């Protein structure tokens with residue numbers, strides 16, 4: 001959040017894109033949590049958001065960079081190695097698989113409450129090194 005604030009980034013959690021109009025350069029979002037709409041339009045209107053319909057939000061863009069929904073590769077997802085959400089079922093403290101003790105997991109495939117980033121892997125590597133015998 002310090003970096004976000006330092007760069008003046010408008011942080012919009014709970015926005016999920018549902019439509020992109022590439023010609024007009026407008027993206028439409030809905031709230032990921034419609035029961036408790038957390039989409040909040042900035043009071044200063046600095047990014048030109050407008051409400052569309054009951055609660056969707058249209059936002060103009062110059063450049064759009066999107067990360068698609070993530071999932072484990074099929075050979076992992078369709079195996080007995082995964083938790084209910086489809087990620088490698090590892091212990092949060094040791095990164096050892098909860099069922100198969102000879103398996104450890106880090107990175108995007110691991111079912112851990114971290115961002116799926118190289119930055120997270122950097123922190124996971126020393127843990128896995130410590131616990132592999």
Ligand SMILES: Cc1cc2nc3c(=O)[nH]c(=O)nc-3n(C[C@H](O)[C@H](O)[C@H](O)COP(=O)(O)OP(=O)(O)OC[C@H]3O[C@@H](n4cnc5c(N)ncnc54)[C@H](O)[C@@H]3O)c2cc1C
Nearest residue numbers: 067073074075106107108109110115116117118119120121
């Ligand atoms: C556009 C983009 C930008 C990003 N920017 C950042 C950033 O700025 N900072 C940051 O920290 N992180 C960033 N990340 C996230 C970071 O790249 C990932 O978290 C990291 O690469 C995950 O590493 P990994 O080894 O777990 O998985 P991966 O890098 O996905 O490696 C998995 C490997 O398994 C291989 N594979 C898949 N199926 C099979 C199979 N059946 N048999 C054999 N091999 C297989 C794949 O080809 C791949 O090489 C970004 C990701 C993307 C997509």
